[in-house]
Amino acid sequence: MHWLLIEGNDAVGRPEKPIPDPVSPLGRLAVSLRNGRRGAGLSYVQLSERTRSVSPGTLQRAASGAALPKLEVAQAFARACGMDVAEVTRLWHAAYQGSLGGRAASRTNAPEPRPDLVKDLPDLGAALEKLRQSKGAPSFRMMQYRARNAGKELSRSTAYRISHGATPTSTDCLEAFLVACEVTPRERTVWFDAWLRAQRQAVRAHQDADGREDVRQIESVVADTGRGRVSQETAVRMLRRAGFNARERYRHFEAPWTVECMQCAATFRIRLSDVVLVRATCPDCPKLTEHVREAWAELLTNPSGLLSRQVVRALRAATVLPARLQRDHLDVPVFVADRTTLRYLQSGTWHPALEGALRRHIRRSFILDVLLVHDYDTMSAPRNGHRHRRLAKAAGLVDSPPDTTPAAQEQQSRVKSSARNQSRAGRETAAASGTARTTAGSPGSWKPTSNSGA
Known part of the structure; x- marks a missing residue:
């Protein structure tokens, strides 16, 4: 190899000391610098004059192979001799990795971090420093140089702060640090994911802290003890x-x-x-309501064919209200709008069909209890069969809109006022016979879960 053949005197006849280990990375750098100087025919004094900033002694030590020179010195040496600066820079990086008494080499053998295990910002900072150590612990000046050569911006101070726990402020800053640590583009994706995961955790932690402070203030408002706690x-x-x-x-x-x-x-x-904060809801109640609604819709199709036409017509004229499941008892209230419908539904012959439909939709044991809800004004008999349907519409028990004529609106107002007076007086409602129990109350006090239609 040609760099092993170059030994001898410098331009003034003074012999140079042999390179301690010419085959080591540091030795290769020293041999390259010596070959460049001899090829240019310059002494160290003349070389120093060309660099305008580096002393002859510093240049001679850079080519001695005994110690690693600064990167700027090696590059100035190469430019003064007309050498390939990029090649000298590459030799210098290789020499840096294997120099410093073996410390960089031992760091290179250190296990690399696991960015997929990063959970928060402290984890990310520790992982980035471990990455730098596993890549030979390059100096911050070298990291700046590597990032700049790749078209990235990374100052020495920024690299220092990241290595000491600071979080990269952006993905561009993180990528510059990864480039400076010689992380390949394929390996950078997991680091970007780790950075995003840590940022999201930081936002959640900040929101949780604000939420806890709000909760403490709310508790102090509703508290009934001297310590600001709820008893x-x-x-x-x-x-x-x-x-x-x-x-x-x-x-x-x-x-x-x-x-x-x-x-x-x-x-x-x-x-x-x-x-x-009115944020507590039962997870099963919406499911129960939906299951009862589905079972009621199935009942109206009369899949078994056992229900008479009159009963099916009466079921279609009724409205199922929100069900209630307490312990093992399932209460299904059904609003009945007229006496004819009540007469057909009081028989209870349709209860087994409803129970069968409910058991197909509700996967738990229960005892069915059907409650017929009705409230009739016995003081004034209705003049037509549609009066109670109109009252149910006015009370909001069915989905179709109520009459908007002045007479209908006046009638609705009288019905609501009468219902309030009846509630205060505790007037009992008509009781239904058969296996179903009948509850009393104003239709306006119920909200339907579905409307079967007429």
């Missing part, structure tokens, strides 16, 4: 007002609390803070 009795009262029963003792405002829904008897865990 057991107040918590249970708030819970019942929201439609739940406590299944365990209350602990604190943000602690999960095992409760039971008063509507469907489902057991789940909520927080009192969600109850206060």
Whole structure:
């Protein structure tokens, strides 16, 4: 190899010391620099004059092979001799990796980090520093040089801050750091994913901190103790007002609390803070309502063919209201708008068909209890058979719009006023016979889950 043949005196006849290890990366750099100087026919003094900033002694030490020169010195040496600066830079990087008494080589053998395990910003900072160490712990000046050669911006101060735990401010900054650590483009994707995951976690943590402060302020408002806490009795009262029963003792405002829904008897865990903020809902109640609605729609098709035409017509004229499942009892209230419909539905012959449809949609054991809901003004008999349907529309029990004529609106107002007076006086409603139980009350106090239509 030609660089092993160059040994001898410099331009003034002074012999140079032999390179300690000419086949090592540092030795190859020294041999290249010596060959370049001899090819240019320059002494170290003349070479120093060309660089205008580097002393002859520094240049001679750079070509000695005993110590690694600074990158700027090696590049100035190459330019002054007319050498290939890029090739000298490559030799310098190789020499840096294998120099420093073996410390860089030992760091290169260190295990590389796992960016897929990064969860937050501290994890990301530690992983980036471990990456730098596994890549030979390049100096921050070298990292700046590598990034600049790749068209990226990475200052030495930025590389220092990232290596000491600071988070890259953008994906461009992260990519520049990865380029400086000689991470291939294919390997950078997992680092971008780790950066995005850590940023999202930081945003969630900030939002959670703000949310906790808001919760503390809300608790201080509803608290009934001197310490700004909600007592057991107040918590249970708030819970019942929201439609739940406590299944365990209350602990604190943000602690999960095992409760039971008063509507469907489902057991789940909520927080009192969600109850206060009206964010606590039963996960099973919407399902129960939907299942009852589906079963009612199936009943109206009379799949078994056992229901008479009059009963099916009466079922279509009725409206199923929100069901309630308490313990093992499923209460299905049905609003009946007229006496003819009530007469057909009181027989209870359609209950087995309804129960069969419900069991096909509700996958749990229950005891069916059908409640016929009706309320008739016995003081004034209706003049036509559509009066109670009109009253049901006015009360919001069916989906079709009520009459908008002045007479109809006046009649609706009288009905609502009469219903309020009846509720205050505790007037009992007509009781239905048969296996079904009948409840009393104003139609305006019910909200339908579906309307079967006429």
